[in-house]
Amino acid sequence: HWDIVQATKNIAIQVEQGKLQVQDIDEKLFNNHVCLAGLPTPDLFIRTGGEKRVSNFLLWQLAYAEMYFTDISWPDFDKTEFLTALQSFAIRQRRFGRTSEQVEKC
Structure with missing residues (x-):
């Protein structure tokens, strides 16, 4: 959530300074203020070690990512497990x- 708070603060400062108008704030503008601005959002999030949570990691960017959780620890995460994640x-x-x-209506 740190990233979301920082982006919000940066936008608020720009509004206070008159560099932005409130009506200019939208998803695209917000995307330009997060720490990974300019990079594509992840399609797949892989979490190793048995944890089934994102731990406040990339909360904004993971909104539409598919998540794959495995009990295998990171040092043991090998090509076979990676291919299993990709197949999933x-x-x-x-x-x-x-x-x-x-989705079916589209």
Whole structure:
């Protein structure tokens, strides 16, 4: 959440300084203020070690990422496990925040 707070503070400062208008604030502008601005958002997030949480890591950027959790620890995460993660990702229906029914209507 640090990244979201910092981006918000930076935008607020620009509004205070008259460099931005409140009505100019949108998702695109916010994306330009996060720490990974200019980089594509992840499609797949892989979490090793048995934890089933993101631990406040890239909260904004992971909104539409597919998540793969494994009990295997990072030092033991090998090519076979990586391919398993990719296979899991390949069969998923990417919904980008929509329900399956909404995706089927498109």
